[in-house]
Each structure stands twice: as C-alpha cells, then as structure tokens.
Amino acid sequence: MPDPRFYQDLGPATLSELARLTGGQLLASEKGEFEIKAVAPLARADATSLGFFSDKRYVADLKATKAGACFVTAAIAQEAPENCAIIVVDRPQVAWATAASRLHRPKTFEAGAPAIHPSARLEEGVLVAPGAVIGPDAQVGKGTRIGPGAMIGPGVAIGRDCDIGARVVIGFALIGDRVRIHAGAVIGEPGFGAAVSAAGIIDLPQLGRVLLQDNVTVGANSCIDRGAYDDTVVGENTKIDNLVHLGHNVRVGRNCVMAAYTGISGSTTIGDGVSFGGKAGLADHLVIGDGARIAAAAAVMKNVPAGETWGGFPAQPIRQWLRETAWLARMAAGRKSGGVE
Template sequence: MPDPRFYEDLGPATLSELARLTGGQLLSSERADLAIRSVAPLARADADSIGFFSDKRYVADLKATKAGACFVTQAVAGDVPEGCAAVVVDRPQVAWAAAANRLHRARRFETGVQAVDPTARLEEGVLVSPGVVIGADVQIGRGTRIGPGVVIGPGVTIGRDCEISARAVIGFAMIGDRVRIYAGAVIGEAGFGATVSASGIIDLPQLGRVLLQDNVTLGANCCIDRGAYDDTVVGENTKIDNLVHIAHNVRIGRNCLLAAYTGISGSTIVGDGVSMGGQAGVADHLVIGDGARIGAAAGVMKNVPAGETWGGFPAQPIRQWLRETAWLARMAAGRKSGGVE
C-alpha cells in the first residue's frame, strides 16, 4: 500500500469494476466481487493487491506472487498461480496504471488555506523565511532553517538542524537530521515513467517516496525523483553537487560523492563510498560496487565491480580505456604523418 502520508486511498474496487475500467476479461468469474485495495509490483503484492506482468525477465515474480489478481496478456494467462485471478488485457502496464489511478491519488495542497497549514508540526527553534508554503501534516525538527520561497508538500518529515535554501521544492519525502538542501533543488517529483496505450503515450503513476538519511548534502538545482513504487534512497553523509539527477528507485549508499551533471537512471544501486566525476552517466538497473570510482563524462552501461575505477564511453576499467585511447591517438598520428587524410 502506498504511504498514506503522501497518497490518498480511493479504494476498494471490485475485480469486476477494474476489468470494466480497463477493458479486461476476468477469467475467474467467481472472483468478480473480490475487493482490491491497492496496486503493487508482483513481488510486493498481497491478497488485497493487483499487479501486472509484461516483461519475461520477471516471470519468477509472476509464478511466486501473492497478489489477489494480475493483469496479463492471453499468452501468459496460464502461468498465473492458483489463488491469483487473471485479468486478460492487451497492455497489462496500461491497465495497471488505470487501476492505480482508480485506487490511489497523491495528496494535494488545500486551496485557500494559510501558507503554513495549521496541522503542520514545527519544533522549537524552526526558522521559517518569507514566502514559504508548508502543507498538511508536515513535521520539521528543532533548529531547522527554511529559506525564502521553499515549498514543502503534505506529509513530508524533515529532521533537526537541517538547512533548506531558497526555492527548494520538497514532496513525498522523509529527510533525516543535519541535511543541507541548496537553492532550487527539487525532491520527490514524479519519476520518468511512461508507456504506450491505444490512445498514445501515457504517464505511469509514481507511488513511492524519497528517503534522505542524516548528513546528506544536495547541491543547487538537483532533482531526485520519488520511487515508482519502492523508495529512492540517498545514504548517510553522501554529498551531491549541483545539477545532479537521480531517477526513481535509485539507491545510493553512504559516504558517496557525486559531482555536477551526474545522472543516474532508474533502479540502479550504488554502493557505499562511490565517487562519480562530473557528467558521469549511469544506465538503469545496474549495480555500482562499494568504493568504485567513475571518471568524468563516463557512460556506464554495465555493472561496475567494487573498488574498480572506470572511465570512457562506454565505460570500462580505466587502464584499458587509457590504453585504447593512446592506441587511437598513435594510429591517428601515424595516418597523418603518412599523408592519409
């Protein structure tokens, strides 16, 4: 179930209602009145949830799921385990998105209320600058300073002795103690999730959170997306430069250093003590091992073992990349001196 501090529960809905909503065929008519209360990934779903299957890489999750129901295509309907009702659709992910919008909704700012919602709880010593907007049920710890024009969405928690600089925007987030967030950073907006429907490309609901642990520093104009369903996490004492983008479901370990313009794609796991140079780019669903070092402007397309230094594009172990670069330079110089243009 998405965190109720950030998402409203609009359920339940019966399976027959969800089948009608999505244009699906419920294969088990005796399950038509089953009440579904949430959407969930197959690996996280329970008897009150509905999941979807559209990628053969996750067939093990389908076979082991505890979901009450699942959107599937006709081709794999027979692989749905006993106890999980199959709803056959042409595009399972599109159907799951429609069900998510029926069952859950992100909490919104109430219109026409005070800039600081009366339900917000601010401990002694919190300093709030002009132009700050604080949503319902926000909690802010002692000694935290909130700069001009900051917007803090409903349900957000911020620890003690934090520094939130001007015009930062924070939503769907839980933030530890002594965290610094510099001007213009955006935390908790929806991650980049889209799929193709019969009517064109649609956005996929993003139902997760952002967790920033103690002593994290975020540079100006950073963007950290909330999880698609699970959380985006930045570990203790990690320091992030200006203009860094961290996509949904990324998990960054402790004591990492990320230089400006670094971009980490969705669901990548970064270990403890990792360093990334400026403009480093990391593809999705990778693992960067503890203590690894990624050179500036490197393009990481596969897993990086712990303790190794990689550079280049596509990134590879640094010595190999340097040898190849030197060889290319020699070949280019030889061709030029030989008169070949």
C-alpha cells in the same frame, strides 16, 4: 500500500469494476466481487493487491506472487499461480496504471490554506523565511531553517538542524537530521515512467517516496525523483553537487560523492563510498560496488565491481580505456601501434 502520509486511498474496487475500467477480461468470473485495495509490484503484492506482468525476464515473480489479481496478456495467463485472479489485457502496464489512478491519489496542497498549514508540526527554533509554504501534516524538526519561497509538501518530515534553501521543493519525502538542500533543488517529483496506450503515450503513476538520511547534502537545482513504488534512498553523509539527477528507485549508499551533471537512471543501486566525476551517466538497473570510482563523462552501461575505477564511452576499467585511447591517438597520427607503459 502506498504511504498514507502522501497518498489518498480511493479503494476498494471490485475485480469486475477494474476489468471494465481497463477493457480487460476477468477469467474467473466468480471472483468479480472480490475487492482490491491497492496496486503493488508482483514481488510485494498481497491478497488484496493488484499487480501486472509484461516482461518475460521476471516470470519467476509472476509464478511466486501472492497478489490477489494480476493484469497479463493472453499468452502468459497460464503462468500465474492459482491464487491469483487473472485479468487479460493487451497492455498490462497501461491497465495497471489505470487501476492505480482509481485506487490511489497523491495528496496536494489545499486551496486557500495559510502558508503554514494548521496541521503542520514545527518544533522549537524552526525558522521559516518569507514566502515559504508548509503543507498539511508536514513535520519540521528543531533548529531547521526553511528558505524563502521553499515548498514543503503534505506529510513531508524534515529532521533537526537542516538547512532548506530558497525555492527548494520537497514532496513525498522523509528527510533526516543535518541535511542541507541548496537553492532550487527538487525532491520527490514523479520519476520518469511512461507506457504506450491505444490513445498514445501515458504517464505511469509514481507511488513511492524519497528518503534522505542524516548529513546528506543536495546541490542547487538537483533533482531526486520519488520511487515508482519502492523508495529512492540516499545514504548517510553522501554529498551531491549542483545539477545532479537521481531517477526513481535509485539507492545510493553512505559517503558517496557526485560531481555536477551526474545522472543516475532508475533502479540503479550504488554501494558505499562511490565517487562520480562530473557528467558521469549510468544506465538503469545497474549495481555499482562499494568504493568504485566513475570518471568524468563516463557512460556506464554495465555493473561496476567494488573498488574498480571505470571511464570512457562506453565505460570500462580505466587502464583498458586509457590504452585504447592512446592506441587510437597513434593510429590517427599515422604512427605504428605499440604498448602503453
């Protein structure tokens, strides 16, 4: 279930209603009045949740799911477990997005409410600069400073002795103690998720959160997207430079450093003590091991083992990349190739 601090529960909805809403066919018509309370990924769904399946790489998740219902195509319907009611659709992910919008709604600021909402809880010593807005049920810890024009969204929790810069936007997030977020950073906006529907490209609902642990620093104008369903997490004492982007569901370990223009695509997992040079870029669903080092402007498209240094485009172990670069330089200069010392 999406965190109720950030998402309004609009359910339940019967399977018959969801089938009509998405243009699907409920195979077990006797389950038409069964009520669904939430959407969820197959691996986390329970008997009152609705999932979807559209990628054959994850057929094991479908076979093992405890979901009460699932959107699938006709070709894969037989793979679902008996306990899971099947709604057959042409585009399962689009149907799931439609159902998610029926069951959940992100909470927003209340029109006409005062700048600091009456239900917000501010501990002793909180300093709020002019123009800052703090939404309903937000919490701000002792000694934290909120800069001019900052916006703290509904339900957000910020720890003690934090420094929130001017025009920072924070939503759908839980922030630890002694966190510094510099001017213009945006925490918790929707991650990039889209699907092709019959009517064109649609946005996929993003129902997760952002967790920033203690002593994290986020540079100016950086963006950290909330999770698509699971959380985006930045571990303790990680330091993020200006103009860095973390996509949805990224998990960053402790004591990492990221120089400016680093971009981490969604669902990548980064271990402890990893370093990124400026303008490094990572593809999605990668695993970067503890203590790895990614050179500036590297384009990482494969998992990086712990402790290794990679660079280049596409990125590879740094010595191999340097040898290849030197060889190409010699060939371009018309010299004979030879070993690299």
